[in-house]
Amino acid sequence: MEQPQGFITTGKETQVCHLKKAICGLKQASHTWNSNIHAALTELGFKQTVADAGIYIMHQQEEDGPLYIILYIDDITILGASLEAVKELKVNLAKCYEISDLEEIESYLGICITRDQQSKHLTIDQSGYIKDVLVHFGMVDANPYNTPLLAGVDVHLVKYDSQASVSDIKYYQGLIGSLLYVQIGTCPDISFAVSCLVQYAANPSPNHLCLAQYVLSHLVGTIDACLCYDGATGEGLYGYTDSSLADQADDCHSTSSYMFLLVNGAISWSL
Amino acid sequence: MQGPTLPSTPKKEQKLPTSPPPHQSAVCTEQLPLTPELRMPGGMQQQLRNVGVAPRRSVCVPVPNPQYFNTDNVAQRGGRLGNAELLATAYVGRDPASYTEAMGSTNADSWEEACKYEIAALDKNKTWELVDLPADHKAVKLKWVLKHKADGHYHACLVAKGFTQIPGLDYDETFLPVACFESLRLLLALAALEDWEVHQLDVKSAFLNGVLNE
Numbered sequence: 001m002e003q004p005q006g007f008i009t010t011g012k013e014t015q016v017c018h019l020k021k022a023i024c025g026l027k028q029a030s031h032t033w034n035s036n037i038h039a040a041l042t043e044l045g046f047k048q049t050v051a052d053a054g055i056y057i058m059h060q061q062e063e064d065g066p067l068y069i070i071l072y073i074d075d076i077t078i079l080g081a082s083l084e085a086v087k088e089l090k091v092n093l094a095k096c097y098e099i100s101d102l103e104e105i106e107s108y109l110g111i112c113i114t115r116d117q118q119s120k121h122l123t124i125d126q127s128g129y130i131k132d133v134l135v136h137f138g139m140v141d142a143n144p145y146n147t148p149l150l151a152g153v154d155v156h157l158v159k160y161d162s163q164a165s166v167s168d169i170k171y172y173q174g175l176i177g178s179l180l181y182v183q184i185g186t187c188p189d190i191s192f193a194v195s196c197l198v199q200y201a202a203n204p205s206p207n208h209l210c211l212a213q214y215v216l217s218h219l220v221g222t223i224d225a226c227l228c229y230d231g232a233t234g235e236g237l238y239g240y241t242d243s244s245l246a247d248q249a250d251d252c253h254s255t256s257s258y259m260f261l262l263v264n265g266a267i268s269w270s271l
Numbered sequence: 272m273q274g275p276t277l278p279s280t281p282k283k284e285q286k287l288p289t290s291p292p293p294h295q296s297a298v299c300t301e302q303l304p305l306t307p308e309l310r311m312p313g314g315m316q317q318q319l320r321n322v323g324v325a326p327r328r329s330v331c332v333p334v335p336n337p338q339y340f341n342t343d344n345v346a347q348r349g350g351r352l353g354n355a356e357l358l359a360t361a362y363v364g365r366d367p368a369s370y371t372e373a374m375g376s377t378n379a380d381s382w383e384e385a386c387k388y389e390i391a392a393l394d395k396n397k398t399w400e401l402v403d404l405p406a407d408h409k410a411v412k413l414k415w416v417l418k419h420k421a422d423g424h425y426h427a428c429l430v431a432k433g434f435t436q437i438p439g440l441d442y443d444e445t446f447l448p449v450a451c452f453e454s455l456r457l458l459l460a461l462a463a464l465e466d467w468e469v470h471q472l473d474v475k476s477a478f479l480n481g482v483l484n485e
Contacts, residue, residue, distance in 0.1 A: 001399065002410045004429055005370045006383070007390050009401060016410040017399035022481035025414075025430030028442035032481025037474075054450025055458075065465075068458055070450045074477035078470045079458055086468045093472065097480060102471040108455065115469075122463035124456070184452050227456070231463035263464050267456040 030073070040096045041069065044089070060085060077105060111185050120231030126186045127223050133178040134223075137216060144221025145214060148193035153211065154249045157196055160205035172204040175212045182219065186227050188259060190215055191271040199250075229265035237262050370415040378425075382417055385427035393429065396479050411435055 001017045003009065022029040038048065046056035046069060056069040064085050070077040076093070080086045093099055105113050110129040115122050134140045164172075176198050183194045193215050200208045243256035257271040367373035373382040393399070404410055412432040420426050436442055462469050474480075 001431060002413050003401070004386075004390065004413050005415060006374070006386060012401055014403070015401040016404045018402040019399050019483050021396055021398045022478055022483055023393070023398060023429060023431055024478050025433045026411075026442070026483075027433040027436050027438075027445050028483070029433075029478045029481055030447040031442075031444045032483060033478050034447045036480050036482065037477075052450055052454045053448030055454050070455055070458060072449045073447060074474040076472040076474065077455075078472065079462055079467050081465060081467050083468050086470050090470070090472060097477070098475045100473045100475060102473060105469045105471045108471070113459065113469075115463075117466070120463055120466065122459055124459065229460040229463035231466065234464065262457065262460040265456075265460055265463075267460050268453045 033074070037071065040093075041071075044092055072109065075108070077108065109185075110181075122229045122231070123226040124186050124229075125224070125226035126182055127226075129185070130182055130219050130223050133182070134216065134220065136178075137175060137213075139213065139216050139220065142213075142217040142220050145218045146221070148190045148215050148218045149196065149211065150214065154247075156205075156207045156211065157200075157248070158250050160200065160203050160208070164203050164205065168204060168206075168209065169202070172209055172212060173201050175216065176201050179212070179215055187219075187222070187225075188266050188269040188271065189222065189225075190218065191269060192257070193218075195271065227265050229263045231263055233264050235262070235264050366419050367417050370417075373415070373417050381425045382427065385417070385425040386415060386429075389427045389429055392476070393479070398479065409435070411441075 001019055003013075003015070003017055009015070019026075022032045041056050042048075044058070046058045046067075049055045049057060054071045056071065058067045058069075060067060065081040067078065067080040067085055067089060070079070076099075078086050078089055080089075090099075090101060104115075107113060107128075111124050111126055112128060113122070113124050131140075134142075176194065179190060179194045180198065183191045193211075197208060197212050197215070204212075238261040239258065240261075241256070241258040243254060245254050246252040247255055257269075259269040259271070260267055367376055367382065370386070373379060376382070412435060414430050414432060416428045416430050418426045418428070459469070461467070
């Protein structure tokens, strides 16, 4: 690597920096960081789960129960039954890295998390993010629609026979991208609509544009809706699934969907 | 399927929602009532006029930060910008694009201090050592990313131009697995059920911790 501009060592102008540690911008920076934190967590006794490489589990003594870590690049979320164990883990991590302690979780990647310890309620919502999206697309004052998609819209969900303009495509893709993030976060209600519309992101017709804005208008009405996990009910895992044979007007593909609920809140869906 | 009318379903004919046409709202920031002089950063236009050549590349137009720019206020005042908006307009997009530009600017001292701070942090971390460049090798270029933060302090970050690296030679793996939302929701639901503690940490300058082997 070159010597940084403005900080070239005098007398050694021809020399270059041989990197020992990663810096921002290097292709492998993210991977080396991940190997590093993986090694550190393994050292502390955590095991990476097979299903999700971002989740680490440590089984402790019987009375404490396991400790969980959700790792998202440099964002570490710790879950555990005993406060002492969580605090001890924080102290151990602080030995390895320079960390800032954000205490009780309040938000995660734009998802707002609120807890009510008494009623054992935990709610997650994305109202802040949705608001930003509405401002960006100038739809804050739109009239809210009750449904994410119109009835009988199938005939409009077909390929566009002419070519959409570049700005239309950009606009549509930006809008659909924002809707997708809302959909995978906390809004299973718009999931079906978004999955219908996302198929036309390469060449959207004017009708598709209108429908995408229709979904956004639906979000105006449901901006404060949240997913609520009600621990007091103690409800177990429920799964629902449905499918429909050759329902797509375009190519006669079938659609299938599922949703899983735990303690009265949706945890996983694909519609 | 050109027209905006929907199929006549037996019930009644519905019209597709007629929202505002896409682009007016999306790019409203470009229709600001600004004089052309204001749009050009740092008297660049004057220089261009003196030299008498058309700009070769597209000139960066400072776009007001929507956080500080309220279009409602402007409409009320008959299209004229208030002091706060003007300040925001002038300020946003004026971060120096390079080290040279920063050193030539009025607050060069502050930028230099920020750069020194970053270099000190990298030195402390023993990020590199000086060596002679081996023959047949090219050094990866660097860039200073200089930002004026919202709280008023000057932030400098040294980044490598990773796009000049060669796959297989300079680096192998680049992936970084992250947790998916399903796992997050599952664990949060369990936390609600079992009354767990949920705490969050943030690792500062995480990428500087990675050790390179190549």
